[in-house]
Amino acid sequence: MNGPVIHDAWTLPVDDNINPYAFSVDLNGQWFLQKGKMVAYYGQIDFHGVGLGHLDHLIAYSFHSPLHAADWVVAEGQGKMVLADRAFDVNSYDLDDGNLSIRSGNLLAFQPSLSLKQSIVPGFLTLIGTGKFVAASNGPVVFMEPPIRVDPQALVGWADCPTPCHHYDHQYLRGFLGAIRSRTGIGGASGEEHQFEFVGAGTVLLQSTEQVVAEISVGETGGTGS
Template sequence: MGIEIHNPATLPANDNVPGNDYAFCVEMAGQPWFTSKGAMIAYYGNINFEPLGRTSMTAIVAARFSSPLYADDWVLAQGQGKLILGDRGFNINSYDLDDGNLTIRAANLLAFETSLDLKQSIVPGFLTLLGTGKFLASSNGPVMFAEPPLRIDPQALVGWADCPSPSHHFDADWMQSFLGAVRGSMFGANTGEERQSDFTGAGTVLIQSSEKVVHDGHLLKHIESETVALGQNSLRALHASIGARLQN
């Protein structure tokens, strides 16, 4: 069995590395890209990576990246060459927005062109891309596209395009079950059989073919940002609740 050896001439432009769903090659030709920290696994050519807080392209960041909570997790890549991106062995796909509106789990968003605007979604742990351009997203297994109305396991949800944000739907039997309520309060997690994300209206929902969520440290940041509005009594109550859960 032969091993394929790649070089700049054999690597594709803006496509998955041939025979490899877990690596993606971006053609860098002067157009900057926002890339998630740690996504770069290799590159050919002259490419620079600048943290958003210390970049020479402050105008692009100010105009396109409107999510300070996530700014430390991203860099601006610019230059000439072939940039190979990966994400811990997860599948990587490219998507094209055409004057679109797509909300995606922050942990799954890998890179996007600077022609797109990024906003922080009101849904914890998600980001919204607006405009026209290409972006890359990782997933635990291939992605399926589905039309609403539908309900899906929240852990299988990658994102949604051009449709309203989902609401939570709780199974009636689970809601009435004391044991289910205790289990939810102790572990803070429900399966898709107990709680679903309920989508209505027109649009497209992106669903990964696994219930295993990509590790997401962004949700903690969102929760921490929300505690700023809490008073001392609320903070004490939250501290007691977290302490009780840690003991369990």
Template sequence: MSVYNTVWNPHTLPSDDNIEGNQYAFSIDLNQPWFMSKGAMIAYYGQMRFTALTHGLQGSLLQMVAQQFSAPLYMGDFVVAEGQGKLVIGDRGYDINAYDLDDGNLTIRAANLLAFQPNLSMNQSIVPGFVTLIGTGKFLASSNGPVLFVEPPVRVDPEALVGWSDCPSPSHHYDEAWVNGFIAAAGRRLGVNSGEERQFDFTGAGTVLVQSSEKVLNDSSIVRSIQGQLPGLSLPGLQQINQQISQQLGQHQ
């Protein structure tokens, strides 16, 4: 029988691994709490409970979240899965991979982070749309296609970037043609259209994770980050942003 028409059960599902022949689903042998992205659960065997971080937390669970989850912008995106059994997760048909941190740190796009063990702590990154995991433990991430691991110095398309480990945060790099065009337009053009014009520039030691596609899985966290800055802007600043949004919308029509 092919792995594509195998009927799985709690005894044949793998323990903390991708289901055989299926890079789109991952089976967790749940015996301790896990932080998990909302909507990632597709099936489970056993007795489990899924508690939102924004309500219903009590006792040791509340203490665990307070100690390990220092990313208030993303609290509404995660739940705590606890109980005993086999937990199968997926992410809209995207590839899923498991990674192990050993007393390390890794910054990852929040939309790609599916689940992580509670001995890892999660902090908000200074780069909008990204979070940082610190400590020792396992986490799961999705990607649009297989992930490449590359060493700095390297420049990466922003939409293809999944994350980076043990190296400084990237800086923006704009190619010469774009800069010349910006100057010639007397500052009227504030946006960019593709990764060929704008890249993330990584230097120093470490590892950069790049997915095999120029497609961001979800940009809702970046939108929330921008929204959080709006109350502090002046009227001219809001008008300028409104103008830029109108220009960007026009380019997509």
């Protein structure tokens, strides 16, 4: 009878998935890491808050999102880090002189060769440059080509294409209820009534559910309790 696979520092994969829900980072230097996403590590690794003195040069080059500075740390040293996020699917992606915007709750970690900026779309961050990043999704990611309209809750991000615009279904805007919604923004939350519209060249990343990977405070489990 076959038992579970037991890993150690030498058998963990190098910058690859351990299983669909956990990723092993081979650290030899520095990575940016969202707080609460490291579940274990081997080796000599220190974790520094964004803004620590000796990391000023690194922060100035790679981190340009003051709204999210408190949510991130720099992992520095040598070893293996295991990343995971509430049993969501976890994958790595490579940017080659690229530009990718991603929902802030989905981004787990990225190499300092990439530059992180705040997207003009609320709730999203933008990675620019060349390097690897790790992200979570609620179910497998589907890659789509514009022009396309997508449910905002299923949207993980978009790469190398223009920022989306809002599209509202005609029925959503008709009648008295539609007028109230158009003025107040109340109601009409389904993807059938409201979508993000992408045009031009590039790639759109969708998760296979309409449940957003929500941001949670560090130390919370995300459970409902008993």
